Amino acid sequence: xxxxxxxxxxxxxxxxxxxxxxxxxxxxxxxxxxxxxxxxxxxxxxxxxxxxxxxxxxxxxxxxxxxxxxxxxxxxxxxxxxxxxxxxxxxxxxxxxxxxxxxxxxxxxxxxxxxxxxxxxxxxxxxxxxxxxxxxxxxxxxxxxxxxxxxxxxxxxxxxxxxxxxxxxxxxxxxxxxxxxxxxxxxxxxxxxxxxxxxxxxxxxxxxxxxxxxxxxxxxxxxxxxxxxxxxxxxxxxxxxxxxxxxxxxxxxxxxxxxxxxxxxxxxxxxxxxxxxxxxxxxxxxxxxxxxxxxxxxxxxxxxxxxxxxxxxxxxxxxxxxxxxxxxxxxxxxxxxxxxxxxxxxxxxxxxxxxxxxxxxxxxxxxxxxxxxxxxxxxxxxxxxxxxxxxxxxxxxxxxxxxxxxxxxxxxxxxxxxxxxxx
Numbered sequence: 274x275x276x277x278x279x280x281x282x283x284x285x286x287x288x289x290x291x292x293x294x295x296x297x298x299x300x301x302x303x304x305x306x307x308x309x310x311x312x313x314x315x316x317x318x319x320x321x322x323x324x325x326x327x328x329x330x331x332x333x334x335x336x337x338x339x340x341x342x343x344x345x346x347x348x349x350x351x352x353x354x355x356x357x358x359x360x361x362x363x364x365x366x367x368x369x370x371x372x373x374x375x376x377x378x379x380x381x382x383x384x385x386x387x388x389x390x391x392x393x394x395x396x397x398x399x400x401x402x403x404x405x406x407x408x409x410x411x412x413x414x415x416x417x418x419x420x421x422x423x424x425x426x427x428x429x430x431x432x433x434x435x436x437x438x439x440x441x442x443x444x445x446x447x448x449x450x451x452x453x454x455x456x457x458x459x460x461x462x463x464x465x466x467x468x469x470x471x472x473x474x475x476x477x478x479x480x481x482x483x484x485x486x487x488x489x490x491x492x493x494x495x496x497x498x499x500x501x502x503x504x505x506x507x508x509x510x511x512x513x514x515x516x517x518x519x520x521x522x523x524x525x526x527x528x529x530x531x532x533x534x535x536x537x538x539x540x541x542x543x544x545x546x547x548x549x550x551x552x553x554x555x556x557x558x559x560x561x562x563x564x565x566x567x568x569x570x571x572x573x574x575x576x577x578x579x580x581x582x583x584x585x586x587x588x589x590x591x592x593x594x595x596x597x598x599x600x601x602x603x604x605x606x607x608x609x610x611x612x613x614x615x616x617x618x619x620x621x622x623x624x625x626x627x628x629x630x631x632x633x634x635x636x637x638x639x640x641x642x643x644x645x646x647x648x649x650x651x652x653x654x655x656x657x658x659x660x661x662x663x664x665x666x667x668x669x670x671x672x673x674x675x676x677x678x679x680x681x682x683x684x685x686x687x688x689x690x691x692x693x694x695x696x
Contacts, residue, residue: 298649300637302622305553307637309649311616337491337516338453344504344511345472352646353574356503356672357473358513361448362460363403369396369474373501373513374571375682379417379482379540380442383475385462389438392466396474400462406445407457415459415484416442430467438467447486449515459484470572479682480540487684490515495522497683502696503571505638505676506646511696520681520692527681527690530627535566537665542569542682544689545628546668549578549586552593552621556585565667567627569680569689573671575606575642575656582668583659586623590655593621606642606654613651623657625670633691639674 299312344354361368362383369383386401388394400406409415409426416426426442440461447458460478463469469476478485479499487498496516504511520527535543546567549556562581578586587608597618600609612618623640625633642656643649656673660666681690 300649302634302637305622306619307622307640308619309612309617309637311650336514336518337496338449339512339514339517340449342501342503342511342513344507344509346507347574348472350574352642352644353673354504354507355472356511356571358477360477362398363400363445364405365403366446366448367398367402369398371475371477372469372471372473372572373477373479373486375479375487375542376568376570376572377476377478377480377482377485377540379478379480380484381458381460381475381478381486382463382469383460384468385441385464387465389466392468398462398474400443400445403445405456406443409442409444409459415444418442439464440467453515455486455489458486458489481542481684482540485540486515487682492516492685495519497681497690498685500679500681500690502679503672503676504696505636509696517681519683520679520690525679525692525695527692528627528631528633529681529683529688529690530629530631532684532687532689541566542689543567544569546625546670547628548626549582550624550626550632551586551589553624555626556582556589558582558585563667566665567668567670568666569670569675571672571675573669574673575658575671576674577658577660577664577666577669577671579664579667580659580662583657586657587655590621600652600654603642603644603652603654605658606656607658609652609654611652612649615650618650625674629688631691633678634693635674636677636694639676639678642673 299310301308340358342356342358344356347353347355355372357370357372359368359370384397386394386397386399388397411421411423411426413426418426418428421427428440430437440463442459442461444457444459447455479487482488490498495518497519499515500517501513502511530544533543535541543566546563549558562579590608594610597610600611603609620641623635640656642654645651677694677696679692679695683690
């Protein structure tokens with residue numbers, strides 16, 4: 274009887290908690306499923322097989338530099354985030370907020386003055402105020418424009434004699450912290466109408482391009498080019514670490530998958546997705562359907578699979594969720610449920626299986642999209658969608674799937690690693 278009383282009290286708490294105005298919850302993982310349970314605690318908790326995410330940045334020790342990452346809500350997609358860091362450009366330093374991406378055209382982009390007449394300009398970088406800025410000449414090996422003319426590496430786009438914008442390549446000092454700086458860092462100033470595809474002043478290039486930030490990081494034996502951990506909510510913080518110590522040398526469990534080359538675009542980090550698991554069991558998907566480039570992408574929110582793979586995931590997921598009330602699709606997400614009024618729900622955990630034996634079990638927030646992130650007991654959708662049939666990739670791993678884990682780019686070692694529950 275001693276064991277029955279706590280169980281009874283727990284059940285009573287679940288029954289009355291909606292009437293106590295409680296919106297907090299506990300998430301734990303067991304037996305291939307993620308469970309969400311209403312809680313009376315003062316904050317949301319995560320329990321289960323993995324430790325709870327940290328409330329603040331927890332960067333690797335010994336990194337060349339680590340800077341905090343924050344998640345800023347996307348206006349057009351409630352419950353989703355753009356990820357930003359604060360850095361400095363120029364001399365004296367002009368502090369700006371920028372995003373970062375591993376899939377770029379091979380250049381760091383920065384909104385600069387002069388701005389378009391219709392756009393705010395208070396957060397733009399002012400090239401004329403920097404004493405260390407140098408224009409890259411047209412025809413220089415560092416100028417990617419083959420059709421430019423004039424003294425500077427500038428591309429101007431006009432339609433009917435109306436200027437749409439300029440892109441001018443320059444070099445200047447980049448300041449990541451008080452001690453971590455890079456001289457003669459190349460980036461593109463976007464002027465007079467051009468702007469980065471991000472609600473910030475710019476986007477740091479972390480691609481494999483020889484001018485990228487990742488390529489300029491000092492490397493030593495036992496370090497990686499960079500790693501990051503994307504926070505899963507606006508209340509938590511993540512980190513971007515450059516020249517980070519390899520996680521296995523710091524006692525952290527990491528699963529690696531090999532990088533492979535992409536002859537069509539050497540700037541990309543390409544891996545192989547070889548399988549998808551659901552609820553602890555592998556989906557029946559022919560290897561030929563999975564064959565092709567899998568791209569790790571920071572500016573796509575959701576994860577995209579080939580139609581045959583997505584259909585297998587969606588259909589199996591729906592079969593295991595028949596006890597829950599379906600909800601209408603939300604945009605491209607077509608597998609949604611209404612958990613309003615419930616005290617408990619469970620979803621089968623999705624596992625992404627990569628070449629080399631790296632099996633990544635996605636967190637609840639990584640595999641599900643909650644339009645109201647403060648209330649999991651409302652609408653939730655499977656955060657996957659089908660790629661267009663003519664898409665060149667086999668899969669695109671979006672930012673939501675990567676949240677809360679440390680993603681490690683060991684470029685010299687030719688591999689990408691995943692460390693669960695790091696922020």
